[in-house]
Amino acid sequence: MHIHELNPWRTLIALSIFVVVLIIGFITKPKPLFTYEKTIAESVSALSLSEDYVYPWELEDIIANKPDSIVLFDIRNNFVFGQGHIPGSENLAASVLSREENIDRMKKLRDMGVTVVLVGEDELHANGPWMFYRQVGFNNVKLLLGGYNYYFEHKDDLYSTIDDDAYFKGIARFDYAEMAAPKDGAALNSDDMSKPVQVQRRQKSNVAAGGC
Amino acid sequence: MNRNYIFLTILMLVLAGGTLFLSMNDEPDQIDPKVLLEEMIQPTRYVSTDQVAKMLIQGDPSLMLIDVRSEDDYSYYTLPGAVNIPLDSLLVNGNLSYLGMPGTKVVFVSNDDIKADQMWVLTKRLGYNSTYVLKGGINCWMQTIIEPQRPSDDAPAVDFETYTFRKGAQMYFTGAGSGESEATKVDVEVRRREKSNVAAGGC
Numbered sequence: 001m002h003i004h005e006l007n008p009w010r011t012l013i014a015l016s017i018f019v020v021v022l023i024i025g026f027i028t029k030p031k032p033l034f035t036y037e038k039t040i041a042e043s044v045s046a047l048s049l050s051e052d053y054v055y056p057w058e059l060e061d062i063i064a065n066k067p068d069s070i071v072l073f074d075i076r077n078n079f080v081f082g083q084g085h086i087p088g089s090e091n092l093a094a095s096v097l098s099r100e101e102n103i104d105r106m107k108k109l110r111d112m113g114v115t116v117v118l119v120g121e122d123e124l125h126a127n128g129p130w131m132f133y134r135q136v137g138f139n140n141v142k143l144l145l146g147g148y149n150y151y152f153e154h155k156d157d158l159y160s161t162i163d164d165d166a167y168f169k170g171i172a173r174f175d176y177a178e179m180a181a182p183k184d185g186a187a188l189n190s191d192d193m194s195k196p197v198q199v200q201r202r203q204k205s206n207v208a209a210g211g212c
Numbered sequence: 213m214n215r216n217y218i219f220l221t222i223l224m225l226v227l228a229g230g231t232l233f234l235s236m237n238d239e240p241d242q243i244d245p246k247v248l249l250e251e252m253i254q255p256t257r258y259v260s261t262d263q264v265a266k267m268l269i270q271g272d273p274s275l276m277l278i279d280v281r282s283e284d285d286y287s288y289y290t291l292p293g294a295v296n297i298p299l300d301s302l303l304v305n306g307n308l309s310y311l312g313m314p315g316t317k318v319v320f321v322s323n324d325d326i327k328a329d330q331m332w333v334l335t336k337r338l339g340y341n342s343t344y345v346l347k348g349g350i351n352c353w354m355q356t357i358i359e360p361q362r363p364s365d366d367a368p369a370v371d372f373e374t375y376t377f378r379k380g381a382q383m384y385f386t387g388a389g390s391g392e393s394e395a396t397k398v399d400v401e402v403r404r405r406e407k408s409n410v411a412a413g414g415c
Contacts, residue, residue, distance in 0.1 A: 034245035
């Protein structure tokens with residue numbers, strides 16, 4: 001005879017406690033701040049969606065009208081932000097993005113349906129945080145193409161950038177194979193570092209010029 | 213049979229069914245999103261074209277270049293020794309096996325640095341370490357290594373040191389021989405003094 005069969009209730013009680021502990025554990029498990037809402041494959045295909053970006057020429061309207069539905073977050077550090085920024089933008093440096101109060105702010109803006117535009121020095125600077133927010137379900141977060149540097153260069157006439165492709169990334173700017181084709185040594189060394197040397201000896205005059 | 217044993221069996225079957233349900237998630241293991249965010253804001257993932265050129269010239273076996281552009285772009289031109297894993301094929305046919313090899317530094321390469329950076333974010337999410345992004349990408353490689361520009365005369369000495377290295381790297385990567393060119397030959401022009409009839413003195 002098995003020991004549990006002596007007191008069947010004891011087994012039942014032990015089992016019930018085990019299940020209750022499991023349930024309490026699941027309920028009280030701390031909820032993560034973020035969870036991935038997009039799979040890797042979904043994240044890759046979302047990268048090509050043009051509506052996830054803000055184009056520099058669109059800033060003209062945003063700056064002029066300051067719509068309540070759009071917030072510009074400049075993720076450069078506080079010092080460079082102080083030296084110059086897009087009018088109406090707020091500073092939220094990349095180094096403090098993971099602070100709980102800032103995450104709460106982002107969540108509130110998402111719940112309010114406000115579009116958040118991340119502004120970095122250039123597109124690369126804000127690319128990581130932008131991808132992160134998109135992957136964890138912040139579909140309201142967009143990326144400013146060209147970043148602050150491009151804005152600064154063209155701030156006097158942002159509308160004209162509509163025809164410019166200089167801020168577009170991912171384009172081959174050269175014919176790589178042609179540029180990197182084998183060259184002869186002469187072509188490589190024909191820069192102005194190798195100037196011909198001219199030796200000019202001093203011309204002696206008829207007059208005694210003095211000694212050493 | 214005792215009722216308790218029947219109850220236990222049913223409970224175990226339910227738990228086993230639960231594990232089957234858990235294994236239906238096909239997504240590979242991923243790091244905590246908060247850790248990803250903290251990693252994301254660090255600029256340490258970028259390597260320069262000079263650093264990569266130096267490693268290639270030294271034949272550093274720990275370097276692995278992964279070209280994330282399309283197959284066509286890769287076939288047309290890529291950096292020496294690079295393998296091709298297009299961004300949209302990351303999860304295809306064991307491409308992930310190139311990552312996470314101990315002692316290997318993986319550098320992602322694209323036309324500039326955005327696609328490479330996107331690849332970095334995705335692989336970091338999958339928990340791979342020792343991955344880097346070639347800052348400026350192949351466009352920058354062309355400007356700095358294949359056709360380096362001479363610094364201005366008032367540039368600091370360190371710029372000239374970099375330029376000297378780049379000129380050497382240019383020879384290495386464009387396959388040019390180190391033979392002397394016409395331009396390196398120095399034209400020496402000697403002007404002999406004109407002799408006069410009068411003694412000119414001197415030392």
